[in-house]
Amino acid sequence: MSTPQERKETVTLTPSEAVTSSELLSVVASRELASRRTVFAGIGLPTLATELARLTVAPQIEVVYESGVCGAHPSHLPETIADAVLISGAEAVLSMPALFGYVLQGGHIDVGFLGAAQIDRWGNLNTSVIGDWERPDVRLPGSGGAIEVMANSREVFVVMRRHTPRSFTAALDFCTTPGPDRALAEGIRPLGVGVTRVITELGILAREGIGEELRLVAVHPGVTVDQVREATGWELEVADSVATVEPPTAAELRLLRKDVDPGRVYLR
Template sequence: MTSVIEKATAPASSPAYTVSELLAVVSCRYLQGKRRVFAGIGLPTLAVALAQKSTSPDIEQVYESGVCGAHPPKLPETIADASLATGAETILTMPVLFGYVLQGGWIDVGFLGAAQIDRFGSLNTSVIGPWDAPTVRLPGSGGAIEVMANSQEVFVVMRRHNTTSFVRELDFCTSPSPIAARRADPKVPTRGAGVTTVISELGVFTSDAEGELCLASIHEGVTVEQVREQTGWPVKVLDSVTVTPPPTEEELRLLRDDIDPGRVYLR
């Protein structure tokens, strides 16, 4: 699995786009061909909005608040933003959303963020540091553990890529990957593949047949060695690792002018 291009380097440049714009564009590209996406607020919402206006006009976004098939007139700032109801295809109660739509296997992609991720795609959104005296206390699971357990696959977008976010061992396992869940208890029912794609500020990881996250793409100006240095586990690098194509002018125009002109999520 280890690539022969250990010293491969993307072309050095001063890109005319921000990390947020890059992550939204790359995430959008990986959503092409997907139908129902259970997306969190923030960069996942931005990526789905871009997909709806470009590669995937029929993509259906589902929010934790029960909104399905959202077509908001403006970028929502929370899952309870009133604009989500405008033009939505349906609004369900949360028990119906989780008990029927999510647990029923109707979600193609769960799209999440996290503070920490390990090599098999388990996530920490609870605490950084020890549980009884954390250095940072985070929001917790919300619906993420259900999304992890029941989506056909999960995408994760990580703004920061360093050894405190891509870790050998999580400070707390909020959302175990299906592999970790089965390892803890073989009788645990798991529906989907878990985390199959991770988009970070340095590159893109995809999962192999064993569920381990492997480096598939590096962004402009990034080296494979940089990714290794900033990742808390020994990184497997695909033989076919590529350099991420930069955002196009049209993708950036859609993000800046049509989708998020107020810079709610773009920074």
């Protein structure tokens, strides 16, 4: 892979190189990792974001995967969390009890990267069912290790491809992964503050800590605040000053396409 300095190259895009949703979300998410060191990442967009961050804003980043791999430095993108490429060059491979007991519950993760089918204003997540539990419209994969990641990471980033009232909802169809606010209400004390960033196709939502709702802090070029409000299933709080996200640069796209995912495993 390339070195971090290559981000400074000037690259010209042609009209045929339109930015895809996956590229946009990966680039924006990677920038949010600038001051972070340890990241618990899943496969897909989180992998793209962490690998791009390593080449740009966060060369110090150490990536941990649910399969027990710590300090992963893969030569190419893994296709699953059990892909052998994650082991080559890794700093350690731990058992599941060691990973969750010592690394996660030990408070060593700066950022946990999660996805979701639904999210509410407090950052609670649904990855179980859409619709009624007994007769769902869609049955989803479930939690995996997301509950542990939410409870024990210092903060959590969520990347969601779709921003609609169905996915950003006032009431989850099912709460798979409760955030700290809900956990505290049930007498459980989490280590972290829960979701602090949500990166979507429309912009960025953020919250600083426990007791705060997600609010709109930035929109992508061409997107209005009213559009985001209409696409959100609750009365969305809006920052006093809403920023406009800088579009992906030619250099970022070049690294993403040529170095991070040349085989377009996850870029689509």
